[in-house]
Amino acid sequence: MKQIKNICCIGAGYVGGPTMAVIAKNNPHITVTIVDINADRIAAWNDKDLTKLPIYEPGLADIVKETRNKNLFFSTDINKAIDQSEMIFMSVNTPTKTYGKGKGMAADLKYIELCARTIADVATTDKIVVEKSTLPVRTAEAIKSILHNTGNHINFHILSNPEFLAEGTAIKDLLNPDRVLIGGESEEAIESLAKIYESWVPKNQIIRTNLWSSELSKLTANAFLAQRISSINAISELCELTGANVNEVSKAIGMDSRIGSKFLKASVGFGGSCFQKDILNLVYIARSYHLNEVADYWEQVIIMNDHQKRRFSDRLIKTLYNTVSGKKIALLGWAFKKDTNDTRESAAIYVTDHLLSEQATVSVYDPKVSSEKMQSDLNYLNTRTEDENFNLVQTVSNPYDAVKNAHAVAIMTEWDEFITYDWEIIYKSMKKPAFIFDGRNILEKSKMEAIGFEYHAIGQ
Numbered sequence: 001m002k003q004i005k006n007i008c009c010i011g012a013g014y015v016g017g018p019t020m021a022v023i024a025k026n027n028p029h030i031t032v033t034i035v036d037i038n039a040d041r042i043a044a045w046n047d048k049d050l051t052k053l054p055i056y057e058p059g060l061a062d063i064v065k066e067t068r069n070k071n072l073f074f075s076t077d078i079n080k081a082i083d084q085s086e087m088i089f090m091s092v093n094t095p096t097k098t099y100g101k102g103k104g105m106a107a108d109l110k111y112i113e114l115c116a117r118t119i120a121d122v123a124t125t126d127k128i129v130v131e132k133s134t135l136p137v138r139t140a141e142a143i144k145s146i147l148h149n150t151g152n153h154i155n156f157h158i159l160s161n162p163e164f165l166a167e168g169t170a171i172k173d174l175l176n177p178d179r180v181l182i183g184g185e186s187e188e189a190i191e192s193l194a195k196i197y198e199s200w201v202p203k204n205q206i207i208r209t210n211l212w213s214s215e216l217s218k219l220t221a222n223a224f225l226a227q228r229i230s231s232i233n234a235i236s237e238l239c240e241l242t243g244a245n246v247n248e249v250s251k252a253i254g255m256d257s258r259i260g261s262k263f264l265k266a267s268v269g270f271g272g273s274c275f276q277k278d279i280l281n282l283v284y285i286a287r288s289y290h291l292n293e294v295a296d297y298w299e300q301v302i303i304m305n306d307h308q309k310r311r312f313s314d315r316l317i318k319t320l321y322n323t324v325s326g327k328k329i330a331l332l333g334w335a336f337k338k339d340t341n342d343t344r345e346s347a348a349i350y351v352t353d354h355l356l357s358e359q360a361t362v363s364v365y366d367p368k369v370s371s372e373k374m375q376s377d378l379n380y381l382n383t384r385t386e387d388e389n390f391n392l393v394q395t396v397s398n399p400y401d402a403v404k405n406a407h408a409v410a411i412m413t414e415w416d417e418f419i420t421y422d423w424e425i426i427y428k429s430m431k432k433p434a435f436i437f438d439g440r441n442i443l444e445k446s447k448m449e450a451i452g453f454e455y456h457a458i459g460q
């Protein structure tokens, strides 16, 4: 088995940063260099002020502080880091394609292909190349073809090692993973990677499969997780019409050990950079094999999620006497879940866009998301001009400013601090009747009603 002394990770994002920091922490004898084409991102990772790291994750700054410039390095010198490493992780983004064949469905593999080509061009010694990005099943075949056709007689071994961390709990998940999955063809390469994980992960939790099972397991895990959310969200709509309470239904079914209690929280709809993209990709792959029933089955998870987001804003508008025109709506939360500054595919973006189209003005507070990010998320939708978005959406750094004179408060993210606010003061500062639309079911209905609010939760 090859002793790994130098690791390079291409992509200093939400996965590359935390994953490599944890590998470096647990393997002080290995030098880990994370590289990226984005110089600003690398500069932020190198910032002395740890509050300026490009990613907010509980516990991350401490590990970066402990390892940075000891055995963890951030750099833009991609070629040098590749050449000096025996093992290279590819942790670049694989977003949904926005052009050409497969537009809106397939994964865009241009970044991963560019990584493979750079490795092929630069490498002068044998390398183990690890797919850390989430990829369509059989991508390793294309990577192999690119690497093996360089004609420079270098041996490349390709492994699939998908990442299962969730944002907001990335460090906890990395330190105590349910399992580590390694797919590959070369036993020696597999064992070299397993050895790195064995420095903190129990051996029986490191599983080995063939390449294709590993690639497909990642898409399947996300499809199953998202499917649970869409399933409970589908039931939440029925609850609202029948007097059942979705929290009670979740608890009742979750205590069945065959079902399990996790991932049964009804919400305004799941967001994040992964679930939608990975299921669309799975649907695309199924269709490309002419498996239409399989594709339709998984596509329904997305259809249900889009319905849930739209249903939330429809209900808000309907309750506010069928119009929000000229009304101020306060949004608490913009991130796609608590404890992260990531906003990709956050339900808040789509709810805001719908409310703006109905001529509402929106005021937003999020403890970790910048005003610039909120505006750029809205501008990306291209529904209206940047100036219009800027004029209609007020982004504030104090939650009490967001709710002042608002007709309704919509809770979009389950940040813990929202529960502890002085809701009496909020009530007093709002227009009456004062409405709350709790997209995360985090507040207590009876308490809110006692204060005077008209309180609407999901599935109640």
Ligand SMILES: NC(=O)c1ccc[n+]([C@@H]2O[C@H](COP(=O)([O-])OP(=O)(O)OC[C@H]3O[C@@H](n4cnc5c(N)ncnc54)[C@H](O)[C@@H]3O)[C@@H](O)[C@H]2O)c1
Binding pocket: 010, 011, 012, 013, 014, 015, 016, 035, 036, 037, 038, 041, 078, 091, 092, 093, 094, 111, 114, 115, 132, 133, 134, 135, 163, 164, 165, 166, 167, 273, 274
């Ligand atoms: N975000 C998550 O929670 C999560 C969890 C598990 C798996 N994944 C998967 O991991 C992959 C990365 O996700 P992410 O959230 O870290 O993405 P990200 O956008 O935060 O980071 C990707 C980084 O790769 C860089 N990059 C792109 N092409 C490059 C190149 N050729 N050379 C050097 N750098 C390059 C980008 O500049 C960017 O900084 C995706 O495939 C995603 O599906 C993400």
Ligand SMILES: O=c1ccn([C@@H]2O[C@H](COP(=O)(O)OP(=O)(O)O[C@H]3O[C@H](CO)[C@@H](O)[C@H](O)[C@H]3O)[C@@H](O)[C@H]2O)c(=O)[nH]1
Binding pocket: 134, 163, 164, 165, 166, 167, 168, 222, 225, 229, 262, 263, 264, 265, 266, 267, 268, 269, 270, 271, 272, 273, 274, 275, 336, 337, 338
């Ligand atoms: O019961 C639940 C659980 C989650 N959510 C929402 O679902 C979305 C995704 O949440 P979560 O899965 O916790 O975060 P991600 O960071 O998107 O992590 C998912 O996507 C990653 C990227 O592939 C995987 O690595 C993780 O295992 C997988 O959980 C968020 O909007 C949550 O608010 C709910 O609405 N109800």
